[in-house]
Amino acid sequence: MAFFTRPQSANAAIKIVRPTTGDDSDLKSVARKDSVQRQCRNIMIYGSCKFENKGCAYYHPPAPDAIPQAPRAEPPAKTLSPTLTAKAVNAPVFVPKMAVRIQTTSTPPPEIPPSPQPEYHDEQNHNQEAHNEYAYPAGADDSMHDMNSNNFYPDPSYDAYDHTTEHSYFATQAPFMRQPLNYHLYTSAIPSAFVSSSTSSHFIPPSSELRSLLQGRSEDLHMAPPHGLNLPEEMQGYHSLIPLENISSTERRKFGNWNSTVYRAVNSLDGGTYCLRRIENYRMNHQAAFSAIETWASIQHAGVVAVHEAFTTHAFGDSSLVVAYAYHPQAQTLFDAHLKMTQPSYQHGTRVFQPQPQAQIPERTLWSYIVQLAGAIKRVHDAGQALRMIDVTKVLLTGKNRIRVGSCGIVDVLMYDTPQDVHMLQQEDLTMFGRLVFALCTGNVMAASGGNFQKSLEVMGRLYTPEVKTVALFLVNKGGPHKNIGQLLEIISSKVAAEMGDALSAADTLENELMGELENARLVRLLCKFGFINERPEFAREPRWSETGDRYIVKLFRDYVFHQVDENGNPIVNLSHVLTCLSKLDAGTDERVMLVSRDEQSCLVVSYKDIKSCVESAFTDLARAGTSAATSGGYR
Numbered sequence: 001m002a003f004f005t006r007p008q009s010a011n012a013a014i015k016i017v018r019p020t021t022g023d024d025s026d027l028k029s030v031a032r033k034d035s036v037q038r039q040c041r042n043i044m045i046y047g048s049c050k051f052e053n054k055g056c057a058y059y060h061p062p063a064p065d066a067i068p069q070a071p072r073a074e075p076p077a078k079t080l081s082p083t084l085t086a087k088a089v090n091a092p093v094f095v096p097k098m099a100v101r102i103q104t105t106s107t108p109p110p111e112i113p114p115s116p117q118p119e120y121h122d123e124q125n126h127n128q129e130a131h132n133e134y135a136y137p138a139g140a141d142d143s144m145h146d147m148n149s150n151n152f153y154p155d156p157s158y159d160a161y162d163h164t165t166e167h168s169y170f171a172t173q174a175p176f177m178r179q180p181l182n183y184h185l186y187t188s189a190i191p192s193a194f195v196s197s198s199t200s201s202h203f204i205p206p207s208s209e210l211r212s213l214l215q216g217r218s219e220d221l222h223m224a225p226p227h228g229l230n231l232p233e234e235m236q237g238y239h240s241l242i243p244l245e246n247i248s249s250t251e252r253r254k255f256g257n258w259n260s261t262v263y264r265a266v267n268s269l270d271g272g273t274y275c276l277r278r279i280e281n282y283r284m285n286h287q288a289a290f291s292a293i294e295t296w297a298s299i300q301h302a303g304v305v306a307v308h309e310a311f312t313t314h315a316f317g318d319s320s321l322v323v324a325y326a327y328h329p330q331a332q333t334l335f336d337a338h339l340k341m342t343q344p345s346y347q348h349g350t351r352v353f354q355p356q357p358q359a360q361i362p363e364r365t366l367w368s369y370i371v372q373l374a375g376a377i378k379r380v381h382d383a384g385q386a387l388r389m390i391d392v393t394k395v396l397l398t399g400k401n402r403i404r405v406g407s408c409g410i411v412d413v414l415m416y417d418t419p420q421d422v423h424m425l426q427q428e429d430l431t432m433f434g435r436l437v438f439a440l441c442t443g444n445v446m447a448a449s450g451g452n453f454q455k456s457l458e459v460m461g462r463l464y465t466p467e468v469k470t471v472a473l474f475l476v477n478k479g480g481p482h483k484n485i486g487q488l489l490e491i492i493s494s495k496v497a498a499e500m501g502d503a504l505s506a507a508d509t510l511e512n513e514l515m516g517e518l519e520n521a522r523l524v525r526l527l528c529k530f531g532f533i534n535e536r537p538e539f540a541r542e543p544r545w546s547e548t549g550d551r552y553i554v555k556l557f558r559d560y561v562f563h564q565v566d567e568n569g570n571p572i573v574n575l576s577h578v579l580t581c582l583s584k585l586d587a588g589t590d591e592r593v594m595l596v597s598r599d600e601q602s603c604l605v606v607s608y609k610d611i612k613s614c615v616e617s618a619f620t621d622l623a624r625a626g627t628s629a630a631t632s633g634g635y636r
């Protein structure tokens with residue numbers, strides 16, 4: 001038989017009634033359905049009615065201590081769902097620590113102190129339905145009392161709603177209690193008319209592609225170093241070094257005149273992954289050479305790969321300079337992304353390649369690169385620095401149409417002994433920028449040089465709008481000492497506006513994606529709490545701790561969520577059911593659920609709010625007994 005497939009929602013509510021007593025004269029009046037005998041709403045809300053003896057026509061039940069105790073074994077079985085057996089109803093009564101509405105309980109409602117709030121007493125304000133269908137004779141008073149005293153929500157953020165301090169509209173409404181957060185229940189994504197996760201936008205690929213992209217990055221970040229690399233185990237707190245380029249090649253790669261290698265490494269101080277650029281055989285003459293790194297570390301910009309620190313080391317067997325940068329998993333250089341058509345060959349450490357017919361970079365992408373680079377250069381020049389390394393092999397493509405200038409600061413350290421005028425270096429930045437535009441337009445890194453120049457202009461004019469040529473010429477031409485990046489930004493202002501629009505839509509799209517994932521962390525926390533509580537062999541010297549008290553409800557709920565079976569005893573594996581139940585539990589809704597023990601001897605009707613409270617209380621017990629209170633606090 002399907003014992004965990006009971007009606008579950010408040011809509012399929014099982015009417016909960018006060019247990020019958022030997023003297024049913026009181027209850028007769030409760031059960032009467034005529035309007036005159038409906039229970040006064042003031043009793044339900046405030047626990048008393050000022051007008052009880054002053055003409056109030058509604059029914060006022062006797063004070064709780066006047067209600068005779070109901071014998072436990074005689075619950076009103078006829079009020080239960082027809083699918084329940086009387087046997088289940090007669091199950092031993094379970095009394096949890098917290099106030100939960102149990103059908104078979106005969107505990108009288110606690111006395112509720114009269115409320116100082118003004119009372120309702122006009123005919124309209126008596127909600128007939130509330131009196132009739134869900135009169136909660138046994139539970140409502142408890143529930144109201146609990147809500148008034150905030151027993152369910154130790155969290156101060158669940159304080160009673162103070163309607164006087166809020167918006168004036170609400171201040172005119174009837175007082176109500178602030179409900180627990182229920183926005184975890186559904187993710188109200190931005191309507192798809194505005195943000196679509198299935199189509200590709202300029203910066204963000206469609207949702208499915210975005211996921212596999214992020215998954216790939218995560219894989220990259222957690223990749224373990226292969227054996228036999230013969231690299232230092234540890235170096236200035238960095239470990240797990242993996243080279244990002246081929247180090248077995250006989251041709252050594254050069255960074256200017258220096259041999260250089262790029263590694264990915266993990267920092268043991270913060271656990272973060274970094275990109276280390278090592279310059280071999282570097283001799284440091286002045287400690288002050290690192291002052292530039294300090295300046296670069298303070299430059300934070302979306303278009304610049306962040307500089308972390310620099311140090312010298314003998315860990316590689318020589319004296320190396322290492323500069324640590326932010327690591328962007330699966331980043332590609334612009335050369336690798338757009339210009340590399342054939343395997344480049346190397347002669348004396350310099351890349352030699354044959355220009356090939358390229359897959360043309362779309363103009364929108366080209367403008368995006370130009371605007372992003374201009375923004376990065378502006379930030380760096382405003383900080384009194386020069387990038388000195390704007391090259392297709394040093395600009396990284398870190399996401400869809402997203403680029404950042406890498407390897408910043410390192411030239412400043414290497415060239416410390418031959419200081420140069422910053423203004424001249426900034427002018428040089430603009431020229432390098434122009435050459436990069438030429439290279440991207442034509443697919444030839446030497447496009448702006450010597451004999452290639454005119455041909456490159458022709459190609460550019462054929463493939464792109466005249467504005468692109470204007471920008472490229474502005475950058476490579478000598479424009480005098482006053483030429484600066486601000487002038488370029490003025491020229492391309494309309495492109496900057498378009499870029500900004502795309503960047504804002506990207507933020508909207510990502511926010512939308514994030515909304516869909518919002519519950520994940522909360523549901524995992526809930527599952528962790530279940531894991532801590534359920535089936536715990538012993539706690540507080542009580543071997544049955546996880547089977548009794550509040551934990552019993554948690555266990556029954558676990559069965560309800562995960563262990564349901566169909567009529568043939570086959571497991572019901574319904575992830576939607578699990579997610580819905582957990583979301584409702586996380587929100588602590590008032591919706592009630594019927595929990596039946598496996599032997600059908602216990603049957604409880606509890607709200608998600610109650611179950612949440614049981615989980616919290618059991619988890620708090622465990623956390624309190626744990627060695628580190630601080631750690632346990634992190635799971636709330």
Ligand SMILES: Nc1ncnc2c1ncn2[C@@H]1O[C@H](COP(=O)(O)OP(=O)(O)OP(=O)(O)O)[C@@H](O)[C@H]1O
Nearest residue numbers: 244245253262275325326327328331332333393406
């Ligand atoms: N900050 C970073 N995060 C992630 N990957 C990076 C980072 N910096 C560089 N890389 C990667 O390291 C690899 C080597 O970088 P490098 O700058 O040496 O490029 P390169 O094409 O080898 O240039 P060169 O010819 O000058 O050596 C490239 O694949 C690049 O994508």
